[in-house]
Amino acid sequence: MxxxxxxxxxxxxxxxxxxxxxxxxxxxxxxRLQEGMAGLGIEVSRVDNWGKRRFTYxxxxxxxxxxxxxxxxxxxxxMKELGRQLKLNEAILRFATTCAPxxxxxxxxxxxxAVAEEGH
Numbered sequence: 432m433x434x435x436x437x438x439x440x441x442x443x444x445x446x447x448x449x450x451x452x453x454x455x456x457x458x459x460x461x462x463r464l465q466e467g468m469a470g471l472g473i474e475v476s477r478v479d480n481w482g483k484r485r486f487t488y489x490x491x492x493x494x495x496x497x498x499x500x501x502x503x504x505x506x507x508x509x510m511k512e513l514g515r516q517l518k519l520n521e522a523i524l525r526f527a528t529t530c531a532p533x534x535x536x537x538x539x540x541x542x543x544x545a546v547a548e549e550g551h
Contacts, residue, residue, distance in 0.1 A: 439474065439504040441531040446517065447496035447524045450483055457497055460522050464501070471512055473505035491524050502531065 446464070448457060457480065465475050481498035490496065505513070510528060517526045 439506060440510075442503050442505065442510060442528055443531045444501040444503060444513075444517075444526060444528045446499045446501070446526045447490070448499060449491075449522050449524060450493055450495045450497060452497065452522060456522075457499070461499060467516060468501070468503060468505070468513060471505065471509040473503050473509050473513060475501055475503050477502040493524060496524050 448460060452460065461478060461480070465478070468475055477500075479500045479502075481500065483495050483497050485495045486493070514526070514528060517523050
């Protein structure tokens with residue numbers, strides 16, 4: 432039983448946008464996607480625009496697309512709804528959502544550090 436506490440899971444979402452969009456339109460698309468994610472309770476921790484890349488085979492009659500990766504944290508139902516919304520977005524040619532492994536916290540500075548002593 433969860434006890435009323437919802438657990439946010441880490442995900443990476445790779446989106447491929449229509450290559451006919453200008454840089455400004457891509458920036459607007461990213462902003463709209465982030466707003467939509469926030470509306471679903473999904474926390475966006477990082478956005479990485481990889482730019483245009485050529486495909487191995489055509490997708491939706493296009494030979495290239497603009498790749499954008501989102502690192503997010505959210506609940507599984509919210510991620511399912513986001514997937515539904517991405518399918519309906521005509522500017523997104525394809526997307527893939529993967530569970531990201533939890534990041535290990537950095538070592539605390541107060542942790543003891545073993546120091547090798549020089550021979551006496």
